[in-house]
Amino acid sequence: MSKVDYEIYKLQKRVTNGGMNRREFIKAATAMGFVATAPALYSHAAHATPKKGGTYRVGFGGANTGDMLDPADNGDTFMINMNMGGCRNALVEVNANGQAVPELAESLEPSADAKTWVVKLRQGIEFHSGKTFDADDAIASLEHHRGEDSTSDAKSVANSLGNIRKDGQNTLVFELESGNADFPYLLSDYHLLMGSADGSGKVDWASGDGTGSFVVKSFEPGVRAHMVRNPNYFKSGCANFDEVKMTAINDAAARMNAMATGQVDAIVRCDLKTAPMLEKKSGVSVIQVSGTKHFTYPMDVRQAPFNDNNVRMALKHGIDREAFVNTVLRGYGSLGNDHPISSNQNYHAGDLPQRQYDVDKAKWYLKQAGLTGLDVEIAAADAAFNGAVDATQLYSEAAKAAGINIKVNRVSPDGYWNNVWMKVPWSACYWSGRPTADWMFTIGYKAGGNWTDSYWDHARFEELLVAGRAELDEAKRNEIYVEMQTIVSNEGGVVVPCFANNVDAASDALGRPAKLAGNWELDGSRSIERWWFK
Amino acid sequence: MNWASRFGVFVVSAFGFCAIFAPWLAPYGQSQVVGDVWEPLFGEFIFGTDQIGRDMLSMLIYGARNMIALALLTTACAFGLGSLLGFLAATMRGWVDQVLSRFVDIVISIPTLIFALIVLSSTGTSVLALVTVIAIIYAMPVYRIARAVAMDIEVMEFVEAARLRGEGLWWIMRKEILPNALTPLAAEFGLRFCFVFLLISGLSFLGLGLQPPLADWGAMVRGNADGIAWGYMHPLVPATCIALLTIGINLIVDSAVQKASGLRDDQ
């Protein structure tokens, strides 16, 4: 490949990765002398049509020998990809633009107050076992997560679905306790997948029987899974591979090596330290898509010194966000503004000034709190997020300049969420984020919530949360969520230094849609059904 | 002293010197972020910077201080405990031997990392806890070897003679068994010393290890190890330090063994 060819190839790569639009591409290509051919080159990169065939081999992190096919327990990438993107479907899916669109549902109609939702199901969809999907399956699959005996990770989401009843074999009616304009997003939760119910309204999850693009052939938890194409899949242009072989590779360096040596066609979660080097390798693309994943440092605002908002503001100004993104994320991310709504989400407060590393302001806030210096302890383990101990150490170094002495207490990653997070006054934490502002604020910031890790309670915020949920007027909704973000940023108990991009890698032999979903890694955890071999 | 042991003494004292005078020798603090991530070797920073931009040279120097002390202390404890119990079992035999040996069987058959994980998760990773846990873990194999060696010696004529003379247990262990068991034990000591580094770096694989901001060589290898497949030679620097120190200690041990066993250098 000549140098110019190589440059064009790189540009095309960026288009395919979704990092460049048509105008940018043509501008760049024209600058290189490809005046006449530039538009054609673009369309070549962007409009590759899916072809059938091939065995898709993917390396995943986040696998465990205790994994199971019951989606109630799924929490990490191996199982989410296998279940949601592979053998099963939900009623609603999130598309590449972050919108909730019907999947096994056909349509979702709200009442005027958004309290009652009528969901029509697609007809004639078959499970791998041959059984036809209907309202009974949907109800059994959703009820699985509810009730006193549920241990599902989606228990609170499922409980918020209100009363579920069927209206004929192909229609569900949801009667919510209060209006929720974001209701379709709730049904897109990766736990709320559809399985086939037996006569007693129970689903045998372990069989892996679903409506999904691939049929489970074998599954060895924490090791591997093998699936073959579902010939009757209902989506067109999907389920392109003949077979899918998923391999659990929890060690990040091993995953990178497997990708570099071509033992797999794609990997999830690149090791950020070495991702720039993998990017240089020909035949492999590093794909980054910005999503909702963010790292946080929640403080218990009921306890001194965090009960003083001045101290919280001092600490928010004492972290060097730029350095955080550049060092911990190697640039694969964006600055956080101490609230959990990312810039690619609806209702993001774009006009809220970006909080900077500001030693003087930090000192000023300390003074307001009546302090000249501050000694605080923070607990961190790499269980919180990858590189958390290093990252927190970096925070501690930066804060020193403002007279804030942060002692990093490295704790055991074993049982971190049980022993440390929300138990000690200040710790490191990770949120994968939620597709809507309402959902994220409800789960992580609502007063008295199970996971409100700052134990924060703010009257105005609570008021807005209820108002925003049922508001169907977009402009008013936007206003409400912007105000909420401002309140959380200026008065909340959580430091949000950054949003981390989803960074995966894939062989260039793979074809991908021009725009990739950012809600999860690997095209919204759906590369298995959406991608193909060129 | 031959050239090898001289080299050993030189290496060990050089590291010792670094350890003692670390604050004066190191150009930066051990946790200070001074540059970009993975600045190249032999550039502005002689050994480059690590995965979050700290000066590798400074970390190595402070690491020498933290690690040599830790490794010496734990190895000494492990050997004291292990060989004492091993000799005791070999000389007393009977139920003492059985109880000790079976106990050691139990502890040793729990994978080291799991043992450390279970204990350190409850106690926290303070230096005291680390020393105790590693010393206990490494006392077990030392016990096995000490017992095996002592068993062989215990049946020798001179031990029997001492027993007939009416010498006490302690006297026999100290005067008859210890000197004769020293060679294999010393060889073991030299190796076990570097195993401490290995265990600590293994612990950092599980997310345990020394508390920050203390620099340690094992964690330095671990933190930078993923770069090696991509041409970043940074992890080789702390690895080389561990290897050099191990070689140094072992060369000294070898020559001491040589002397103790009464062999002349020229055979």
Next chain:
Amino acid sequence: MQNSLLRLVLRRLALGVLTLIAISLLITVGVEALSGDVCTAMMGQMASEDKVAACHRALNLDRPVHLRYIEWLVNFAQGDMGKALTNHREVVDVIGNRIGNTFFLAIASALIAIPISLALGIVAALYRNSLFDRSISMITLSGVSVPDFFIAYILMAIFAVSFGIFPAISNVDDTMALSERIVASALPVLTLTLAVSAHMMRMTRASIVSLMASPYIEMAKLKGVKPGRIIVFHALPNAWSPIIQVIMLNLAWLVVGVVIVEVVFVYPGLGALMIDAVFLRDMPIVRATAMIFASVYVILNLLADILSMASNPRLMHPK
């Protein structure tokens, strides 16, 4: 003599059973003492009181720990290892898949490492203080002082990434032919060989050297026996005890201690399984793997003691 040896073996095997019970008790107490249980561990960040309570009911965990332990012990004695608490798979199946892999790795590494290190140790003792001795010593010391995961990464960088001779990950499965399996596990075997050889080689050398000043060796020298003969026929027989111990310790480590190598090479063995199970507080799997490891250790240990005795007749006939 036959009788006394048989008695010893029987007594040790009986004691071995006691050891196994003790270890199951100890590991149960140890893991129970860790905060949290299988329910909180599985739910992680998303745990909440009502869910944990429901999970306890579902898994029968609301009964006291000693009752659960005794129940397990009774079942285990009858050959029923129970089901995993996490995904309810039969423990026999979970472990059955991996036990062969673990032993394959351990045996393959041992078959390479033991002869090499014995031979090198003997040659080093023979030409002690020579350039050969020094360089072997330096090389093995450098090898042993590098953490196993780092050796693994270096081997991966050289053999997989740069030259592409061996695969970077060794996810062996049951359908593989032996030759495929050997290629797939080449790098982990090589890593483990490097990790254990130095230890065995140095102990061989040290044990032989420690005897070289003994009167009977001097005697043999004075008689004009060749140095090689002296070492193999006069020194080695008396040096076996510590060498056997070190070989045994390393063999045990090859079965029990390869957790990190398994994780790095994605090799489905027992060590990684046990770590996962401890993190998840999946007691049936923790106990079952602990039992396997302990049995391996008890048997190796017994073997080592018998071999030590066989090599030293005085031990065989204690007065």
